[in-house]
Amino acid sequence: SSSSTTSTLILQFAPLQSLVDEGFWRRLSSLKLDTLGIDQSPINITGFYAPCSHAQVSNHLTLLAESLPPEVGEQSSDGTIVRGNRNRCPVPGILYNTNTLESFHALDKQSLLKAEAKKIWEDIHSGKAEEDSSVLLRFLLISFADLKKWSFHYWFAFPALVLDPAATLIDIRPASHCFSLEEGESLSAACNEWRNSSLTADVPFFLISITNSCATIRPLRDWKTCQGDDKKLLFGFYDPCHLPNNPGWPLRNFLALISSRWNLEKVRFLCYREKHGLADLGFSLVGEALIPVPQGWNDPEFIPNAVGWEVNRGKKIPRCITLANSMDPTRLAIAAA
Amino acid sequence: MVLSQKIHEAFKGTVERMTGPRTVSAFKEKGVLSIAEFIIAGDNLVSKCPTWSWESGEPSKRKSYLPNDKQYLITRNVPCLRRAASVEEDYEAAGGEVLIDNEDNDGWLATHGKPKETNSDDEENFPSMETLEITKTNTIQSISSYFGGEEEEDIPDMLEYEDPDNLIETDPATLQSTYIVAQEPNDDNILRTRTYDVSITYDKYYQTPRVWLTGYDESRMLLRPELVLEDVSQDHARKTVTIEDHPHLPGKHASVHPCRHGAVMKKIIDVLMARGVEPEVDKYLFLFLKFVASVIPTIEYDYTMDFDLGSSSH
Structure with missing residues (x-):
């Protein structure tokens, strides 16, 4: 920082x-x-x-x-x-x-x-x-x-x-700029699979872990099993927003959860967006933000x-x-x- | 309504020859679909273009001949950045429009040179320079368009009632709408960004799919169906596009009248067959939506034509 x-x-x-x-x-x-x-x-x-x-x-x-x-x-x-x-x-x-x-x-x-x-x-x-x-x-x-x-x-x-205090932005850019070609392909495939399964298609928040260029998407309840040394971890959500530099509203309460429940102070998030109904990493955003420990949240x-x-x-x-x-x-x- | 009735009468003779129970597909012969074929074609559309979904609609309006969970198809929140009239000026300037059936002066526009098929990434992110030019020169106004005719009267009420301490939200993390405006190249453009819910029902009488439009203005308030006609190719507004009761949803909606769908689809199928392509019935809705795009050229719903339309006999 x-x-x-x-x-x-x-x-x-x-x-x-x-x-x-x-x-x-x-x-x-x-x-x-x-x-x-x-x-x-x-x-x-x-x-x-x-x-x-x-x-x-x-x-x-x-x-x-x-x-x-x-x-x-x-x-x-x-x-x-x-x-x-x-x-x-x-x-x-x-x-x-x-x-x-x-x-x-x-x-x-x-x-x-x-x-x-x-x-x-x-x-x-x-x-x-x-x-x-x-x-x-x-x-x-x-x-x-x-x-x-x-x-x-x-x-x-x-x-x-x-x-x-409010979360501060470190970086936000199209998701396609944040991954290697291999990682990007694996992430798109994993997102499309998540969206095509009737069990997960309507689940708007999820965890993404990337190990050895291979992306896996898991539900929030798998938080504990998602952590590891060599993993890139991102917090994904279905982003209703189309703007190129801002995440949509749903990320707010997700950050509150991440901060108060998982005690993270620095997070990478994926604003998941689609084109023609398929994952589109050029349109989706990856952001990095700092969440200072909010006042009074321990009370x-x-x-x-x-x-x-x-x-x-x-x-x-x-x-x-x-x-x-x-x-x-x-x-x-x-x-x- | 009257016009749609006239059209109905004019083509009734043709249509009556086409109706009746079918045991074999009349897809290639007549350009029509059986109920089972409509389901097959709909399943294929949903699978290839996942912005489309099957829905069951109002329980009281369910058709027994269709599965409960596959009563009609819908794609929501489809952008419509400009009024169809301005696009037609484009076509005329480019000399680009082609009629595929002009015998009775009621032809459908062919889909050559539609702007929506020439999207580059840049154009999708922001309206092109071309759009801005049109914005400057075109005088069509987006009419204050939602159903809230009485809203103006209501605003004083609101002020009267509003407790100034009740709603103070000074939150630095809320993106203010002025920021959103700043993202757009032109204020006027925002007024033009309507959205549509486009639905496809099965018309049992004509044995074809039928397209319905529900429009929302830039602040996502329901558009009167009459204003939807601004987004219909002017050749079709009030002629082949009429305002009627939706078979599965409440209220009046604009619809492309299906009386000529079979004939137009037959022509498209003939053209394909002449090129040695054997059209497959599960691709029907892709062909159909391509043709509907000529009626509603600025409503940017998804349909992909990136795969084979049928099996080639070559």
Whole structure:
């Protein structure tokens, strides 16, 4: 670290963006009308994401109809567990849907975010995040469904545990510049194998060890067996971000895990990205970062700060979508006449 | 809707001759697919182009003749960097467009010289200089496009309600959106970067695949289907591309009407056979997507043509 320049560069993460399919709002409306009524209890939902696969646009956290519990009478015979595939890795989320616009605005957003961050922190410390790494990506959605106007007010948060002091960047560059040809080929093959197996295709965090130019990918639970003298070790994650110099949001909580659970202060990470659905090391990034020991993390009572409310066109305001044209029975009747 | 009905009537005679239960493949004779062949071709697409997946869709809309887990194909978050109209100006300037069927003035554009096939790495990372030129000269505006017609009214509400202490996030590790803007060569370009979910269903009536488009604007808000037509080749907008109910998803979506798909596929198959290539039915969707690219030239979905289309008889 003596070679580092005088000015340290803070590692900056590109925020995740949300995308909500029309089917989600339709199912929420049905649930509200048929099942929930005025019950405002939070609902467990499932978001989906995937590694970035187009150089021009980042991937998103996507909500679909299947993100919500099935509607009454729609429980299909096959059990309808939300299943992922390589293009939709399930991520656990929670929805607070309020009955009025006033109660939507009155929600204590800071406390809600903290509550989700606390779950992430606890899952890191209990070891649960090593068994099911998708819990590192927990998200929060608050909404008000105005079923008179068929409009939906909503706001996403992607809770990220704040490292204080922040991690600093030593180096970040295309992954293809960081490996020998042999290592690169082996790593691409190992990534494609991971992505093609139905057991691992939707597992977004993983460990990469490279020994004698041969890359192996393992789940986080294999951390202990992954260490050795002659190994290069990298922390890999499905990166939804397309930017050439920044990792995406999911790395934040992963670094928190690496720092607080495995006590590492210097890490190499792989921002895994694809082209045409295959590993692309020219587009993927390898970064090296220093994680100073965060203040207070040894205190068992301590919970780190969290950030992550989504910005709407540069402003800290909620979003609103109106689906009256496609959902309002009166308008549909007029259109059909 | 009315136009699509007219088109439907115009071709109904042809279509009726093509319908009916099939026990043998009409792939080479008619350019159509049986249900089993659609599954085979879909499996091959998913395997060669893994950005495509099979999905099961709304349980209430499942078709019993298709497997539950293979109701339709979808690829999500496909970038669309510019409106189709600007690309057409390119073609005209280059004199590059070719009709493969112009008999009834309703031909499909052939896929020569599509920009998406000439990608170099640089062009994929950033829009080319060419794009910037078009950006400057083209006056097509990205209309404030999401369904949030009432959002403007809502903003005062937000300010009224927002507790200034509630959401202070001064976090040096969060990349600010201005940084993202700085990564792009041109602000206007961001406005143009829409994304699409492109899905392929099986149309039992026409016995062909059918393509559906769900668009999102630059802030990932749903696009009205009418605005999706900006990303359709202007020869096809409102003529062969119509806005209808999706068979597996809720809501109205833009769709390439399948009434001519069989005939066009038949022509493509004939051209291949004349070249001594015996087309194989599992490659159907690659040929089909290549042809669909002429209708939606700026929506950059994956389909690879890097392998043999069939077995060569030479």
